Amino acid sequence: MAQARTRRLAAVAAVVVLALLGWGVYQAFQPPRDPVQGQVEAQEINVSSKVPGRVGRVHVQLGQTVKHGDLLFELDSPEVRAKVAQAEAARDAARAASQKVQAGARPEEIVAARANWERAEAGARLARLTHQRIAAMYAEGVVARQKRDDAEAQARSAAELATAARAQYDMARRGARPEDKLAAEAQLRQVAGVLAESGAALDETRITAPAAGEVAKLAIQAGELAPQGFPVVTLVDLSDIWAVVAVREDEFAPYAKDSLHQATIPALGRKAQFKVSAVSALPAFATWRAARPGGTDLRTFEVRLRPTTAVPGLRPGMTVVFDR
Numbered sequence: 001m002a003q004a005r006t007r008r009l010a011a012v013a014a015v016v017v018l019a020l021l022g023w024g025v026y027q028a029f030q031p032p033r034d035p036v037q038g039q040v041e042a043q044e045i046n047v048s049s050k051v052p053g054r055v056g057r058v059h060v061q062l063g064q065t066v067k068h069g070d071l072l073f074e075l076d077s078p079e080v081r082a083k084v085a086q087a088e089a090a091r092d093a094a095r096a097a098s099q100k101v102q103a104g105a106r107p108e109e110i111v112a113a114r115a116n117w118e119r120a121e122a123g124a125r126l127a128r129l130t131h132q133r134i135a136a137m138y139a140e141g142v143v144a145r146q147k148r149d150d151a152e153a154q155a156r157s158a159a160e161l162a163t164a165a166r167a168q169y170d171m172a173r174r175g176a177r178p179e180d181k182l183a184a185e186a187q188l189r190q191v192a193g194v195l196a197e198s199g200a201a202l203d204e205t206r207i208t209a210p211a212a213g214e215v216a217k218l219a220i221q222a223g224e225l226a227p228q229g230f231p232v233v234t235l236v237d238l239s240d241i242w243a244v245v246a247v248r249e250d251e252f253a254p255y256a257k258d259s260l261h262q263a264t265i266p267a268l269g270r271k272a273q274f275k276v277s278a279v280s281a282l283p284a285f286a287t288w289r290a291a292r293p294g295g296t297d298l299r300t301f302e303v304r305l306r307p308t309t310a311v312p313g314l315r316p317g318m319t320v321v322f323d324r
Helices: 002-028 078-103 107-139 145-174 178-203
Strands: 036-047 053-058 071-076 206-208 213-218 233-248 260-265 270-281 300-307 319-322
Touching: 078 178, 107 145, 233 319
Parallel strands: none
Antiparallel strands: 036 233, 036 319, 053 071, 071 206, 213 233, 233 300, 260 270, 260 319, 270 300
């Protein structure tokens, strides 16, 4: 009996050893499962100017934290300052012209126009009386007809001169026409727009932070030329941070939107929880995996995961390894 029991135990032990060896061989021939590894990214803001110029001064340093509205850098642009000076001069000229039109003729001009009209009226009365006397003398046969005709022409000319002088006086008293006033006002508004445009360009030579963040890049230093729209300073918003991983579609099921995942952050030596916030397919030419005969082609998806709570020290560029 003892020998039979010993043989049974030996057989069982042999079966267990063989099973363990078989399991080990099976596992050895299984393809290794690589960890789902990603990288931390954050929202970046490229700060540039709408006008070109030479960088006069940079007010920030790499790694410096800035608030919204903090001065980042200044441009030195003589061309912009010259345009502002031209616009200011044009504004002053248009304002003076508008005030002149609105004010009308000066009092001295009105007095002079009235004096010219009264002098013309006096001349017209004299010419009219002279014509009447010569006409009476002509009727009596004392003077020739030519003399009467000359007196009549002079009286008519003097009357027309008086009428013209009265019109000049009335025009000086009423001032400029309504159309001239409207044109002067429109000219003033046009120049004000040009001045506002040049002022906006001048404001663009002092660039402030559009949002709070940390200075991540300084592309140009003081003294260098900054083209229009060139990103001189790059800010990174560490409050808007996420991890990006590339997941093949045959392994995508656990990474549905809003799913939660635990991850290890080697740089910080700690774990953190992340939540899937966005999923998008990566370009096929870079991520398409051709299947073996009888298989299915596989694409790769970009998955963004945001930490569910703030992770102190988490920065762009850090590696994140997600548990399978």
